[in-house]
Every structure is written in structure tokens, then in C-alpha cells.
Amino acid sequence: MRALSRHEKKLTLFLVAAVGLGVHLIALRILLSFDQGNRRALVGVMDSLSEAEGWFGQKEEWETKGAWLEKYFLPVPEANPAPALQKSAQAAALAAGLKIEDQSLRQPKTGFACTIYGNRMKLGGNLESFIQWLLQVYQPEKGIAVASLSLKMSPEAPKMTGEAEVCQFFKANKP
Numbered sequence: 019m020r021a022l023s024r025h026e027k028k029l030t031l032f033l034v035a036a037v038g039l040g041v042h043l044i045a046l047r048i049l050l051s052f053d054q055g056n057r058r059a060l061v062g063v064m065d066s067l068s069e070a071e072g073w074f075g076q077k078e079e080w081e082t083k084g085a086w087l088e089k090y091f092l093p094v095p096e097a098n099p100a101p102a103l104q105k106s107a108q109a110a111a112l113a114a115g116l117k118i119e120d121q122s123l124r125q126p127k128t129g130f131a132c133t134i135y136g137n138r139m140k141l142g143g144n145l146e147s148f149i150q151w152l153l154q155v156y157q158p159e160k161g162i163a164v165a166s167l168s169l170k171m172s173p174e175a176p177k178m179t180g181e182a183e184v185c186q187f188f189k190a191n192k193p
Contacts, residue, residue, distance in 0.1 A: 090159050094133050094188040100126070103162065104137045107155055107184045114151035116143040124183070128190060136165065136185040144176050145169075161187040 022030065073080075100123045111118055124136035141148070148169065156163055165185040172179050 091132070091161060091187065091189050094191055098135075099186055099188070100124075100135045100137070103135055103184065103186045106162070107137050107139060110151050110154035111139070111141055114143070114154060115147040116141045116151055119179070124185075131190055133188045133190050134165075134185050135188070136183050138181070138183045141180045141182065142172065142177065145178055148178065148180060155184055163187070 104121065104123060108118060108121070119140040119142055121137060121139040124138060127134045127136075141151070143151075152164060152167075163185060164182055166183045167180060168182070169178050169180040171177075
């Protein structure tokens with residue numbers, strides 16, 4: 019085997035240095051990606067911690083709301099509550115001086131926490147009558163609220179037409 023010339027020794031040294039530098043760059047890249055993953059995970063944990071601290075700060079408020087719901091959030095009765103809801107919404111509308119143009123009962127919506135019975139109504143009258151009707155219909159102790167309301171000015175001012183959905187909320191029946 020012959021000895022390496024001076025030029026070949028320099029080239030070999032440059033080759034070893036280039037390979038070593040490449041290995042170091044690859045290792046550095048792997049470490050930086052690992053560090054970036056750790057930073058992302060840390061940011062996620064910090065976000066979760068700040069959200070948990072926010073919820074913990076509101077604990078008393080949510081406990082009082084939960085107690086109110088337990089007291090007034092009734093289970094679905096055996097008889098269908100939709101006709102009674104429709105009658106009470108009609109009576110409130112007539113008492114407030116609103117004209118009922120159309121109405122329809124909605125299919126009950128069952129979710130994880132509650133079952134919702136609704137009555138969609140088209141009403142006509144003045145703004146004062148709508149406000150009186152809203153005050154009569156809203157009964158949180160019975161779980162009754164206006165879920166949606168859309169008011170439009172009628173061509174004969176100060177008359178208005180409105181579409182509203184009155185809903186009653188019940189606890190979902192758990193199997």
C-alpha cells in the first residue's frame with residue numbers, strides 16, 4: 019500500500035471534516051425539531067392551565083348556576099308539553115294585543131343535556147305589544163324562553179311583523 023500524498027491527505031481531511039459537519043448538522047436538526055415539539059407541547063399545556071385557572075376562578079358562579087338549573091330544570095313530563103307551551107304563547111300574544119298570523123309546533127330536539135320543545139309563531143302588532151308579549155312569555159322558572167326573534171317594520175308604520183320561536187327546556191331523560 020502506498021502512502022498518501024500531501025494533496026490526498028488534505029482532501030481526506032476535508033472529506034472527514036465535511037462528513038463530520040454533515041453529521042453534526044443532521045444531529046442539530048433533529049435536536050431542534052425535538053425542541054420545537056417540546057415547545058409546542060409546553061404551549062398547549064400552558065394554554066390548558068390558563069383555561070383551567072379561568073374556570074376555577076368562576077367555580078362559585080357556575081355552582082350557583084348549576085344549583086339553579088337543578089332546582090328549575092325539570093324532567094320531561096309524561097304528557098306532551100308542546101300543546102301547553104303553544105297555548106301559553108298564544109294567550110300571552112292575545113293579551114299583549116298581537117295578531118297571530120301563523121304558528122307551528124316544532125319537533126322536540128333532544129341533546130345530551132336537554133330536550134327542547136318549540137312553537138314557531140308569526141305575529142303582527144306594534145313594538146310595545148311585542149315587548150309586553152316577551153315579558154309575559156319569558157318564564158325561566160318553567161324553562162320557557164324566546165329562542166329566536168326577528169322583527170321587521172310593516173308597510174303601515176308603526177306596525178311590525180315578527181317571527182319568534184318560543185321554547186321550553188327540560189332535562190334529557192337519561193337511559
